[in-house]
Amino acid sequence: MTDQTPALRLEGIVKTFPGVRALDGVSFTVMPGEVHALMGENGAGKSTLMKVLGGIYQPDEGSILIAERETVMANPLEAKANGVMFIHQELSLAEELSVAENIYLGELPTKSFGRVDWETLYSRTDAILEKLKVGFNARTIVGDLSIANQQMVEIARALTVDAKAVIFDEPTASLTDSEKVVLFDVITDLKAQGVGIIYISHRMEEIFKMTDRISVLRDGEYRGTLNTRDTNEDEVTQLMIGRSLDLSRNTAPVKLGPVALRVEGLACGHLFEDVSFEVHEGEVLGFYGLVGAGRTEIAETLFGLRTPTSGRIFLKGEEVAIKSPIDAIAKGISLVPESRKEQGLVLGMNCRDNITLPQVSDLRAGPFVAEGAEISIYDQYRDRLEIKAPSWKSIVGNLSGGNQQKIVIGKWLSMRPEVLIVDEPTRGIDVGSKSEIHNLLRDLAHQGYAVIVISSEMPEVLHVSDRILAMYSGRIMREFSAAEVTEDNLIQAISGITGDAA
Amino acid sequence: MHKDRLKNTLKHGAIWGFIVLELIFFSVAGEFLSLSDRAFMDVDNMLLLLKQSAPIGIIAVGMTVIMINGNIDLSVGAIFALAAIVMLDSMTWPVFAGLGDGVIPVSWLLALLTGCALGLINGFVVWKTGVDAFIVTLGAMLGYRGLVFMYNGEQPTYHLNWTMVDFAEADILGLESPAIVFLATVLVVWLVMTRTVHGRNAYAIGDNRDAAVNAGIRVGPHIVMNFVLIGFLAALSAVAFYSASGSVNPNDGMLFELWAITAVVLGGTKLTGGRGSVIGTLGGVIAIQILRKGLGHIGADSETVNLVIGTILILVLLLDRQLNRKGAEELKV
Numbered sequence: 001m002t003d004q005t006p007a008l009r010l011e012g013i014v015k016t017f018p019g020v021r022a023l024d025g026v027s028f029t030v031m032p033g034e035v036h037a038l039m040g041e042n043g044a045g046k047s048t049l050m051k052v053l054g055g056i057y058q059p060d061e062g063s064i065l066i067a068e069r070e071t072v073m074a075n076p077l078e079a080k081a082n083g084v085m086f087i088h089q090e091l092s093l094a095e096e097l098s099v100a101e102n103i104y105l106g107e108l109p110t111k112s113f114g115r116v117d118w119e120t121l122y123s124r125t126d127a128i129l130e131k132l133k134v135g136f137n138a139r140t141i142v143g144d145l146s147i148a149n150q151q152m153v154e155i156a157r158a159l160t161v162d163a164k165a166v167i168f169d170e171p172t173a174s175l176t177d178s179e180k181v182v183l184f185d186v187i188t189d190l191k192a193q194g195v196g197i198i199y200i201s202h203r204m205e206e207i208f209k210m211t212d213r214i215s216v217l218r219d220g221e222y223r224g225t226l227n228t229r230d231t232n233e234d235e236v237t238q239l240m241i242g243r244s245l246d247l248s249r250n251t252a253p254v255k256l257g258p259v260a261l262r263v264e265g266l267a268c269g270h271l272f273e274d275v276s277f278e279v280h281e282g283e284v285l286g287f288y289g290l291v292g293a294g295r296t297e298i299a300e301t302l303f304g305l306r307t308p309t310s311g312r313i314f315l316k317g318e319e320v321a322i323k324s325p326i327d328a329i330a331k332g333i334s335l336v337p338e339s340r341k342e343q344g345l346v347l348g349m350n351c352r353d354n355i356t357l358p359q360v361s362d363l364r365a366g367p368f369v370a371e372g373a374e375i376s377i378y379d380q381y382r383d384r385l386e387i388k389a390p391s392w393k394s395i396v397g398n399l400s401g402g403n404q405q406k407i408v409i410g411k412w413l414s415m416r417p418e419v420l421i422v423d424e425p426t427r428g429i430d431v432g433s434k435s436e437i438h439n440l441l442r443d444l445a446h447q448g449y450a451v452i453v454i455s456s457e458m459p460e461v462l463h464v465s466d467r468i469l470a471m472y473s474g475r476i477m478r479e480f481s482a483a484e485v486t487e488d489n490l491i492q493a494i495s496g497i498t499g500d501a502a
Numbered sequence: 503m504h505k506d507r508l509k510n511t512l513k514h515g516a517i518w519g520f521i522v523l524e525l526i527f528f529s530v531a532g533e534f535l536s537l538s539d540r541a542f543m544d545v546d547n548m549l550l551l552l553k554q555s556a557p558i559g560i561i562a563v564g565m566t567v568i569m570i571n572g573n574i575d576l577s578v579g580a581i582f583a584l585a586a587i588v589m590l591d592s593m594t595w596p597v598f599a600g601l602g603d604g605v606i607p608v609s610w611l612l613a614l615l616t617g618c619a620l621g622l623i624n625g626f627v628v629w630k631t632g633v634d635a636f637i638v639t640l641g642a643m644l645g646y647r648g649l650v651f652m653y654n655g656e657q658p659t660y661h662l663n664w665t666m667v668d669f670a671e672a673d674i675l676g677l678e679s680p681a682i683v684f685l686a687t688v689l690v691v692w693l694v695m696t697r698t699v700h701g702r703n704a705y706a707i708g709d710n711r712d713a714a715v716n717a718g719i720r721v722g723p724h725i726v727m728n729f730v731l732i733g734f735l736a737a738l739s740a741v742a743f744y745s746a747s748g749s750v751n752p753n754d755g756m757l758f759e760l761w762a763i764t765a766v767v768l769g770g771t772k773l774t775g776g777r778g779s780v781i782g783t784l785g786g787v788i789a790i791q792i793l794r795k796g797l798g799h800i801g802a803d804s805e806t807v808n809l810v811i812g813t814i815l816i817l818v819l820l821l822d823r824q825l826n827r828k829g830a831e832e833l834k835v
Contacts, residue, residue: 357713
């Protein structure tokens with residue numbers, strides 16, 4: 001690998017925005033046939049760097065060399081022409097069009113009078129799809145494909161040109177474990193073909209499984225490159241946040257209170273069935289399982305967003321009927337949803353208004369909202385959760401993921417719930433804020449809340465839970481106490497028989 | 503931070519800056535081009551302007567609420583006409599013959615109830631069917647206009663009651679009734695939107711409906727209330743206008759919905775919901791009216807008015823987009 005010309009080399013890239021030095025002399029090299037991880041907290045400069053590479057931003061200083069040839073990329077088209085391809089986290093496909101049309105969008109082969117040459121289009125596309133060993137063909141409508149397969153279409157698009165470097169931006173964010181395996185195979189293939197790959201992800205397991213080297217950015221500065229083989233999670237984390245992250249197993253003794261919530265034989269169609277469990281005050285109950293195992297659906301049912309087809313729910317020993325979120329909130333069940341931007345926050349509103357949203361109708365002075373009372377509620381939860389926002393007037397959409405999540409948690413704590421359900425508490429949140437959220441969830445249990453945590457990340461479940469329920473295909477397979485659980489038997493429990501949770 | 507404030511002022515104050523520009527332009531241009539020797543910024547002229555902008559203005563205030571809420575209402579012009587017919591026609595009904603001038607408040611009330619009822623229908627259909635408000639109110643626009651024509655065919659409906667005309671033309675400090683009703687509407691709805699729970703929820707639902715549902719807000723009934731509100735305001739607009747004129751044509755109020763939407767958008771309210779203000783809409787309404795009057799003042803063809811307003815609308819949205827795009831880029835750092 002050492003005598004080869006690098007596929008891509010960045011030298012001293014500087015990019016400033018008014019008041020911010022977003023990239024401060026970033027240099028690193030991607031060799032052909034190498035998977036190179038790019039890591040850093042949110043705001044470390046990864047996105048800016050990728051936009052420089054993609055021709056969306058122009059660097060103020062420094063140079064980009066592709067195969068040792070200095071290249072200026074004035075726009076995304078030039079980046080593509082130079083063999084730099086992106087697989088974005090958010091897919092940009094035309095759902096109503098066929099796979100082939102999507103792959104050659106903007107470059108459809110034509111015959112005379114501008115007619116599309118469908119035969120060439122389909123045969124070329126099928127040739128590429130064959131290489132990817134996917135189970136669909138050129139004529140399939142993209143909207144009918146699973147997210148994972150849609151991602152394959154994006155990858156196929158990258159293969160239509162002679163790609164020198166392919167950048168994967170959080171490619172596994174919405175994939176199930178079996179889909180990830182397929183993706184990783186494709187990456188391995190690309191690697192074998194001598195393509196240089198930049199792999200951006202927050203997930204350490206993947207980074208250590210897939211990559212050859214890891215480069216770390218912090219506050220726009222390049223902090224160094226490590227050989228994946230010779231390093232460990234701690235070292236990478238330290239480089240990213242300047243200190244190490246505690247993700248040890250939860251061994252704290254629990255002072256269990258009475259049962260807060262008990263569920264008996266709950267079912268909702270084919271989504272989940274025969275679900276029974278209880279949560280005590282003062283404990284964190286973890287739900288672990290693959291995406292699609294029914295965890296989120298259970299939470300949504302408890303919160304009144306879905307109607308159960310059978311089963312009973314007891315709150316503090318009393319049977320309750322929950323028909324809507326209004327019922328759930330009134331009875332003391334709160335849900336911090338899986339996607340905070342879509343379901344949790346009103347992004348265009350300020351911090352204070354978001355926190356008081358569920359109770360604003362109770363905060364009145366005459367006909368008007370009692371804004372003073374609102375501000376004091378906000379102040380209280382800002383201090384308690386250490387929300388870092390310039391003021392209560394700050395628009396929530398401008399805050400970091402970690403602080404946004406704290407706003408959602410604060411919103412529900414201010415309702416003084418009996419049971420707090422947190423679905424994917426740290427999705428899309430950077431490493432530093434992750435541990436803050438984890439500590440917060442533990443603290444809440446100590447203060448006597450009954451906390452249910454749903455997570456797809458094993459280290460997270462192990463770190464925060466007192467008990468863990470392993471789910472597979474809509475059923476609770478096994479219950480573990482924090483003391484007895486091991487990673488192996490947890491994985492076995494959530495994998496069912498074949499490991500495919502379709 | 504300082505830059506943010508500048509940008510905010512630019513964004514929210516843009517319409518008022520535009521109004522000042524208009525006033526300066528028409529005053530100066532009027533000196534050279536106008537046939538009349540009256541100054542454009544004459545007090546009487548400005549008061550008249552406010553009165554003339556009242557019918558669409560009152561509706562635009564309701565449209566602001568609907569659009570902040572993430573919906574739209576295309577049926578307001580037809581509601582306006584139907585409420586006017588109910589008001590004028592009910593004054594001649596034999597049942598009310600013994601009331602004398604006491605029929606005036608009764609017919610006003612009937613007109614306002616008509617508006618509320620039609621709005622209620624719109625809101626209920628939007629809530630219960632889940633069909634997009636654009637489609638529902640497009641259907642309602644055609645349907646309600648159909649009712650207008652069924653009422654009296656192509657004939658105008660008229661009834662002149664001089665006591666009512668006196669009411670309608672009464673003034674306080676030169677502000678005539680329609681202008682007063684308009685300003686009062688702006689004030690009340692502004693208070694509702696900025697200070698009350700209903701207003702807060704309107705913004706929340708318009709910005710992120712799912713989050714609002716998850717926060718336990720009764721989204722359906724809230725939306726219905728806003729449609730009732732705009733129906734009421736469309737009828738109020740008819741009451742304010744036809745009390746003086748006393749005659750309604752079956753085509754009256756056509757395109758009012760588009761003028762109202764134009765004013766709301768000029769005033770900075772987002773088409774997608776979640777952001778906007780009643781005060782901005784007041785600015786939008788006034789800006790359009792100044793443009794109409796101003797172009798007349800400098801002797802431009804009345805036919806050019808629509809062309810100019812259309813062009814300005816697009817320019818304003820272009821400016822807004824530029825300002826917002828800069829903001830988005832700054833955030834991504």
